[in-house]
Amino acid sequence: MTFEEIYNTYSPRVYRLCMGYVNDSTWAKDITQETFISVWQNLGKFRQESSVGTWIFRIASNNCLRQLEREKKNLKSEMPIDIEEKLMEDNSEQEKLLFRFISELEETDRLIISLELEELPQAQIAEIIGISEGNVRVKIHRIKEKLLKKFQEHEQLQRHKATLA
Amino acid sequence: MNSFNDIKQLWHKQEVSNLPDVKTVIENAISFQKKARFNVIKHNVILSLTAIYITFVLFYYKPEFLTTKLGVVIMVIAIAMAIIVQSNMLHWLLKSNSTETNSHQYLEKMIRYKSQVNFFQDKIMKAYFILLSLGIGLYMYEYALRMQWPYAVLVYALTFGWIGLAWVRFVPKQAASINKKVNDVINQLERVNAQLREKEHAQ
Structure with missing residues (x-):
């Protein structure tokens, strides 16, 4: 696979993973770019012990975790409601909510669920994150429940607001 | 939103x-x-120029x-050490690679690396001051001998007074x-690493 093919195949997927982690499109684009700079620099050294996809997602996940080094930046989950509502006008509210709910999870859970949503096999997620497959399964189950609960609570609140109005 | 499939579609x-x-x-x-290459060259040039000047x-x-x-x-030696610390050469010397490790190992490597940076920075800064004071003290000796003793005492007192103030304040x-x-970053890394460790024990 050439670098160009790799980039065209994986860059949208890596971007979504980064968005799941930081919930900020500019920031996610930066991490995506950093990831592919690493890929470009290390492609010759890639030992093919794992698939190219696992390797790329591993670099992307590590680059996301490296953001802990940066000065604490406000995630969009911490934004005041009025700013958030303005942001929702131009894009699907549900989509924005999904990324907000993911950004409220613990850091490693954000990565795990984003990889699951990208439809990576659980064995591959375990390899990327460095925990057992059993642990990945348990975690994914819990995160799915958490996300669904957040959506349901939000829908209930919206219904409640509608009845009051 | 009724099932995880709806979430997947949304994603x-x-x-x-x-x-x-x-x-x-x-x-x-x-x-x-x-x-990156220019940075390495720049550091080598600065170190070489310092050595040439002293010679x-x-x-x-x-x-x-x-x-x-x-x-x-x-x-x-003291100046070379200060350049190493200030120019982030430690970063370059100890840099960890994100391409060959999984996230768990990567976090642990980052924690080790940050602790090393912390340790070196602390020790090198102390060594810098001790060596610089010693170097200046020895360098001044020959010229102080040529002065009258009250002047020599005054020059030494002023120099070491200034170094002492810097050392204390x-x-x-x-x-x-x-x-x-650095400790803030280490704490963050440890907090995130614990998310993986704790749950592993809970299995």
């Missing part, structure tokens, strides 16, 4: 546009590599005493601010 509905094209990414990668001082002024020569050499302040920054 894939997300528009991914405005990502840079592959040409731009390659160009950025090349310029990034050039910049020049030794040959041009031809000091008679061994203490003066020794003082200059010790000061060079400025150095601890700077060290505390650097340590705080």
Whole structure:
């Protein structure tokens, strides 16, 4: 696979993973770019012990975790409601909510669920994150429940607001 | 939102546009590599120039005493150490690679690396001050001998008074601010790493 093919195949997927982690499109684009700079620099050294996809997602996940080094930046989950509502006008509210709910999870859970949503096999997620497959399964189950609960609570609140109005 | 499949559909509905094209990414990668190479060259040039300058001082002024020569050499070592710390060369020397490890190992490597940086920064700053004071003290000896003793005492008192003030006031302040920054990052990394460890034990 050439670098160009790799980039065209994986860059949208890596971007979504980064968005799941930081919930900020500019920031996610930066991490995506950093990831592919690493890929470009290390492609010759890639030992093919794992698939190219696992390797790329591993670099992307590590680059996301490296953001802990940066000065604490406000995630969009911490934004005041009025700013958030303005942001929702131009894009699907549900989509924005999904990324907000993911950004409220613990850091490693954000990565795990984003990889699951990208439809990576659980064995591959375990390899990327460095925990057992059993642990990945348990975690994914819990995160799915958490996300669904957040959506349901939000829908209930919206219904409640509608009845009051 | 009734099932996880709805969430999955929503995830894939997300528009991914405005990502840079592959040409731009390659160009950025090349310029990034050039910049890294330039940084290494820049550090080597600074260190070489410092060494050349000191050799020049030794040959041009031809000091008679061994203490003066020794003082200059010790000061060079102190300056070289300061350059290493200030120019983030430690970063480059100890840098961890994100491509060969899983996230769990990567976090642990980052914690180890940050602790090393913290340790070196602390020790090198202390060594810098001790060596610089020693170097200046030895260097001044030859010239102080040529002065009348009250002047010699005054020059030594002023020099070491200034170094002492820096040692007591400025150095601890700077060290505390650097340590705080690095420790904050270490705490964050440890907190995230614990998310993986705790749940592993819970299995």
